[in-house]
Amino acid sequence: MPDSKNLFERACRVLPGGVNSPVRACRSVGCDPLFVTKTAGSKMWTADGQELVDYIMSWGPMLLGHAHPAVEEAAVRAVRAGASFGTPCEDEVLLAELLCEILPSVDMVRMVNSGTEATMSALRLARAYTGRDKVIKFHGGYHGHSDCFLASAGSGMATLSIPGTPGVPETFVAGTLLAHYNDLAGVRQLFEENPEEVAAVFVEPVAGNMGCVLPGEGWLSGLRALCDEFGALLVFDEVITGFRVDLGGAQKRFGIDPDLTCLGKIIGGGFPVGCYGGKRKFMERIAPCGDVYQAGTLSGNPVAMAAGLATLRELQKQDYAALEKRTLELATELKSILESKGLPVTLNHVASIFTLFLTEGPVTDFPSASTADGETFAKYYAQMRAAGVNVAPSGFECSFTSFAHTDEDFEKTLEAARAVSL
Numbered sequence: 535m536p537d538s539k540n541l542f543e544r545a546c547r548v549l550p551g552g553v554n555s556p557v558r559a560c561r562s563v564g565c566d567p568l569f570v571t572k573t574a575g576s577k578m579w580t581a582d583g584q585e586l587v588d589y590i591m592s593w594g595p596m597l598l599g600h601a602h603p604a605v606e607e608a609a610v611r612a613v614r615a616g617a618s619f620g621t622p623c624e625d626e627v628l629l630a631e632l633l634c635e636i637l638p639s640v641d642m643v644r645m646v647n648s649g650t651e652a653t654m655s656a657l658r659l660a661r662a663y664t665g666r667d668k669v670i671k672f673h674g675g676y677h678g679h680s681d682c683f684l685a686s687a688g689s690g691m692a693t694l695s696i697p698g699t700p701g702v703p704e705t706f707v708a709g710t711l712l713a714h715y716n717d718l719a720g721v722r723q724l725f726e727e728n729p730e731e732v733a734a735v736f737v738e739p740v741a742g743n744m745g746c747v748l749p750g751e752g753w754l755s756g757l758r759a760l761c762d763e764f765g766a767l768l769v770f771d772e773v774i775t776g777f778r779v780d781l782g783g784a785q786k787r788f789g790i791d792p793d794l795t796c797l798g799k800i801i802g803g804g805f806p807v808g809c810y811g812g813k814r815k816f817m818e819r820i821a822p823c824g825d826v827y828q829a830g831t832l833s834g835n836p837v838a839m840a841a842g843l844a845t846l847r848e849l850q851k852q853d854y855a856a857l858e859k860r861t862l863e864l865a866t867e868l869k870s871i872l873e874s875k876g877l878p879v880t881l882n883h884v885a886s887i888f889t890l891f892l893t894e895g896p897v898t899d900f901p902s903a904s905t906a907d908g909e910t911f912a913k914y915y916a917q918m919r920a921a922g923v924n925v926a927p928s929g930f931e932c933s934f935t936s937f938a939h940t941d942e943d944f945e946k947t948l949e950a951a952r953a954v955s956l
């Protein structure tokens with residue numbers, strides 16, 4: 535078996551940056567990526583024979599843990615019945631019914647293949663429904679890589695510090711208005727400066743692409759009120775938060791009814807699935823029921839639907855409060871370990887998501903998140919990885935626990951952090 539170094543050298547000859555998604559290249563932390571051969575539960579094993587406790591969890595999907603038996607069995611059963619039918623199948627209906635049952639604001643959904651497709655399609659729907667073109671998003675917010683959202687994206691873009699990207703015509707982002715997260719006055723100002731022109735506000739109800747940033751008191755309800763006042767749709771991008779911050783997502787946890795919801799990651803159980811949904815009056819505008827076109831060869835793929843369905847059914851049995859408590863205990867102890875090394879640390883945490891920002895707090899938006907010490911973080915990342923703990927290779931990504939992480943995993947993580955020298 536070739537090792538990670540050999541595989542990466544070959545990968546770089548045939549894949550841009552040696553990866554199929556930029557953040558996986560670990561460039562912002564000055565490391566080469568590990569090539570993984572197997573995962574199970576909270577663990578991953580590399581081509582170099584190293585075992586690691588994983589806190590990336592495929593960037594969010596693996597809330598049950600990797601290779602969960604029920605999910606694996608459902609996917610294998612589906613594969614044996616054929617990988618793709620090109621026709622509707624029962625599991626599409628079952629998963630759609632379950633999503634509508636669990637998510638308070640959703641009457642109808644459309645399956646797609648990624649979070650990017652979900653937000654891109656939701657934006658098209660919002661523009662069609664309102665007859666308006668502009669969209670408000672937030673500095674440090676990331677909604678996938680469709681053109682209109684790459685005006686100043688977070689996540690990999692923030693790490694790569696490209697303020698927008700070549701290849702997107704200026705006209706495509708001219709209608710993308712930017713405000714700061716947790717700044718209602720800034721959002722009101724954009725609405726007032728663009729009267730009757732804003733189709734939608736896209737928000738991560740808990741931001742996860744500038745690190746974890748929580749909605750301040752009144753932030754989400756304030757956005758709901760502003761959208762109602764100015765006639766725009768409120769779109770919750772719950773690609774990270776959906777089924778993670780609560781089984782019913784952030785909309786359930788914070789009691790806010792968005793007009794549209796975008797989902798991904800967890801609902802595919804590790805397979806490529808995205809979804810957008812909302813009230814019937816909006817979704818019935820989508821072809822072939824309505825006049826707003828959106829399509830996809832593998833949308834609703836039977837294998838992905840089976841895996842997603844098995845995932846959600848297993849999540850319905852889990853104790854979210856217990857995982858939230860354990861995650862907070864871990865994160866709080868990690869914070870004090872790093873503080874004992876003389877570092878300023880701000881911990882942002884909700885449910886099974888946390889970020890340790892190496893900066894004085896509070897971290898409430900992208901500018902404050904950007905004050906974190908990236909150089910020291912890179913040293914922390916490298917030493918934790920060498921000690922067998924896989925944290926995200928970027929200060930702008932979150933750490934995720936899962937229902938598979940054990941107390942032993944957490945103890946190993948704390949041991950590794952105690953040994954780090956920064």
Ligand SMILES: Cc1ncc(COP(=O)(O)O)c(CN[C@@H](CN)CCC(=O)O)c1O
Nearest residue numbers: 555593648649650676677678689773774798
């Ligand atoms: C809130 C939110 N909305 C949309 C997306 C895009 O989803 P995908 O197209 O990558 O499935 C994402 C994707 N998240 C990044 C990491 N935070 C995926 C990792 C990557 O880009 O490789 C997201 O976080």
